[in-house]
Amino acid sequence: MPDCSSIAIVPAELARQLAELKVDYPPDERWECDFDADHPGDEHWTIAFYGGAGAKTGEDVWLRWSTGGEAGLVEHPGCESDAPSGTEEWTPTCYWVKDHPGLHSSGDERW
Numbered sequence: 001m002p003d004c005s006s007i008a009i010v011p012a013e014l015a016r017q018l019a020e021l022k023v024d025y026p027p028d029e030r031w032e033c034d035f036d037a038d039h040p041g042d043e044h045w046t047i048a049f050y051g052g053a054g055a056k057t058g059e060d061v062w063l064r065w066s067t068g069g070e071a072g073l074v075e076h077p078g079c080e081s082d083a084p085s086g087t088e089e090w091t092p093t094c095y096w097v098k099d100h101p102g103l104h105s106s107g108d109e110r111w
């Protein structure tokens with residue numbers, strides 16, 4: 001399944017905030033939607049940074065945008081659904097935003 005091709009338009013003020021938070025990303029990175037191509041809905045999401053890296057509430061912080069619109073930061077839990085392939089040693093978890101459309105994804109695995 002190819003990825004959604006939507007790219008976030010990050011306003012300058014938001015880019016400045018992200019830089020101030022010292023989020024570990026190259027400043028010219030393209031922020032692409034996490035989801036699959038042709039996912040339902042008009043909201044695109046990708047992780048900005050995980051909780052503890054600057055979020056006041058400890059929640060994960062995401063970039064969310066509608067097609068053609070500017071992205072904003074949203075604090076929201078991650079999905080963290082456990083993959084059925086999990087073992088006692090290690091269980092992959094879904095790294096997308098909670099309540100995302102479609103199947104769960106750990107990158108390598110879908111369920």
Ligand SMILES: [Zn+2]
Nearest residue numbers: 004006033044
């Ligand atoms: Zn998308």
Ligand SMILES: [Zn+2]
Nearest residue numbers: 079081094104
């Ligand atoms: Zn999930």
